[in-house]
Amino acid sequence: MAHSDLDALLQGAIDNTLTPEEQARLARMISESAKARDRAAEFEQLAGFIESIGPASPPPGLVEHVLAQVSQRPYAVRPSTFERGVTVNKKILFGLAAAAAIVLAVITYNSYPRPIEGTEATIGAAQRAQTPQIAAQDVKLGDTSAQDVLQTETFDAIMKDDAVRTMLQDAELRSHLTDAGLRSALQDEGIKKALNDPELKRKLSDPALHRALSDPEAAKKFDDANVRAMLYNRYFADALRSTAFRNVLLRNGMAAAMAGAAFQQALRDKGFDAAMRSQSFAASLKTRH
Amino acid sequence: MGRVYFSEDPDDLDLVRQSLAGRTEAFGVLVTRYQKVMYTVALRMLSNPEDARDATQDAFVKAYQHLATFDSRYRFYSWMYRILVNECLNVNRDRRSEEPLDPYAAGSGSPFDTTLASERVVQINMALEQLSPEYRAVVVLRHFAGQSYGEIAQALSIPEKTVKSRLYSARQRLGEMLLGWKEDGEEED
Numbered sequence: 001m002a003h004s005d006l007d008a009l010l011q012g013a014i015d016n017t018l019t020p021e022e023q024a025r026l027a028r029m030i031s032e033s034a035k036a037r038d039r040a041a042e043f044e045q046l047a048g049f050i051e052s053i054g055p056a057s058p059p060p061g062l063v064e065h066v067l068a069q070v071s072q073r074p075y076a077v078r079p080s081t082f083e084r085g086v087t088v089n090k091k092i093l094f095g096l097a098a099a100a101a102i103v104l105a106v107i108t109y110n111s112y113p114r115p116i117e118g119t120e121a122t123i124g125a126a127q128r129a130q131t132p133q134i135a136a137q138d139v140k141l142g143d144t145s146a147q148d149v150l151q152t153e154t155f156d157a158i159m160k161d162d163a164v165r166t167m168l169q170d171a172e173l174r175s176h177l178t179d180a181g182l183r184s185a186l187q188d189e190g191i192k193k194a195l196n197d198p199e200l201k202r203k204l205s206d207p208a209l210h211r212a213l214s215d216p217e218a219a220k221k222f223d224d225a226n227v228r229a230m231l232y233n234r235y236f237a238d239a240l241r242s243t244a245f246r247n248v249l250l251r252n253g254m255a256a257a258m259a260g261a262a263f264q265q266a267l268r269d270k271g272f273d274a275a276m277r278s279q280s281f282a283a284s285l286k287t288r289h
Numbered sequence: 290m291g292r293v294y295f296s297e298d299p300d301d302l303d304l305v306r307q308s309l310a311g312r313t314e315a316f317g318v319l320v321t322r323y324q325k326v327m328y329t330v331a332l333r334m335l336s337n338p339e340d341a342r343d344a345t346q347d348a349f350v351k352a353y354q355h356l357a358t359f360d361s362r363y364r365f366y367s368w369m370y371r372i373l374v375n376e377c378l379n380v381n382r383d384r385r386s387e388e389p390l391d392p393y394a395a396g397s398g399s400p401f402d403t404t405l406a407s408e409r410v411v412q413i414n415m416a417l418e419q420l421s422p423e424y425r426a427v428v429v430l431r432h433f434a435g436q437s438y439g440e441i442a443q444a445l446s447i448p449e450k451t452v453k454s455r456l457y458s459a460r461q462r463l464g465e466m467l468l469g470w471k472e473d474g475e476e477e478d
Contacts, residue, residue: 011457015431017438046464050432053410058328059342063320066346070353071313180354181347216383234383273354 006036010043154269155281163257164266169285172244174276181235183267186258190229191236195259197226201250204240213241301365308356316356320349323366326434327373333429334377334422336414344380348373363443370434370444374426381422416466424459427452 009026012018018026029036158164168174176182185191194200203209203224212219212231219231230236239245249255257263266272275281301322307315327348331341352359352372359368417425426445430436438456442449464470 007457007461011453011460015438015456042464042468042470043460046460046468047432049409049467050413050428050463053413055325055433056329056332056341058324058345059338062324062328062342062346063317066320066349066353067313067317069346069350070316180351214382234379237383238379 006039007043010040013040014043014047154266154271155275155284157262157265158285161257161260161262163253164260164263165285167248167251167254167257167263169282170244170248171282172242173248174282176239176242176245177276178273179235179239180273182239183272185233185236185239187264187267188229188233188236190225191233192259192264194226194229195249195255200226200255203227204246204249213237302361305356305359305361305365308353316353319365323369324349326366327369329433330370330373330429331377333414333417333433334374334425335380336418340380344373344376348376351376364440367436367440367443370430370436370440371446374430374444378422378426412467416463419466420459420462424455424462427455428459428463431456 006026006029009018009022009029012022013026026040030040158168186195197203203226208218208221209227209231212222212227219228222228222231230240249258266275269275301319304315304319308319324345328341328345331344331348332338335341335344348369352369355372359365417428420428423445427441430441430444436444438449438452441452445452447455461470465472
């Protein structure tokens, strides 16, 4: 038997995954071979060695810190109170709202008695790169709050700003904007300044910047404050690694629109996250008011 | 053995439901319940207590923000591992070279335990750091979180056979570094 076959069985043994037949086979090998016994001892020793360092004690205040953050940003809860500042085409809004209500009713009926409504599988989703943070396909909220979103002042402000409305028609951008870290980054003064940089397009097209996105050493070589602001903000740099996100910034007026008042107001709105996930919201962006 | 085992708690789902209904204190129970194992995983992944704390906190906050997407057919902690490991992989990727890892600091996270950090702890942390983040993740989830191949596969969105092969390769490397195993492929006979 090849060495690796023995190793595979030994790995299965320490991970408790062997079938009875495999257990018997391994036992036979160990009883017949001194080398197999030595190897088995090595595997056991390694597992014991690794696990000997034990669990770690979480730092004090971790729970309180998490709760402080989530209590300020109750995204898990369907927004319950929205200012009604609708001045856009109400026929379209009511139509969309009615459609959303019908969809909701069907979903609710069909999913009974599922305990958590409107959820979709996160684990086992289509395979993808491991490094992105929670991607849009993992966090579909459905349109449970579409009706509320469409009735916010944020929606109104977005619809009145052609640049922002056009920008948000990009599905990949909306996906990026479901990340709270990126939304926070976009409200950072340094990032806003970088977005308003007249040389931004040239800087974003610089191959050195692309290298710097994956090489911290290369990032250090930039003296430009705006480039550094972008590279050193973890969430913004994450987004910059996406070609789709960079392409949005390269389109005329889009970067400035991100730093503009309408978009910044939208970012601060509690309903913004739900809006980025709402199919009704996405559909409504295509209708000029 | 140092695995951070915990029992499957049947009321996790109930706590998720309560959290979705707006009871943040219910989410607090989940955080309290899983903070130790999550922090341990983060610390072994990142070898830096501050990064581990931040990653753990961020993972819980993200979990809360996306709680509506949690599928009740799965275990809450498996879902949490997925979020946490992604967070750790992002931190690893973004980590700047001017922040050298301190294997001594990756003990238990408490000053008392840090002073007691044994040579073994340092050795193991340094060896873990030598693994790629993807290989480190399978070792950490298996040895410090007691996750099965299937659970690790779910957490990392990779097939079980990939979990097995990564675990095998990672152990081989750890064996070479920690116990002087011969390099993989070197025949003893």
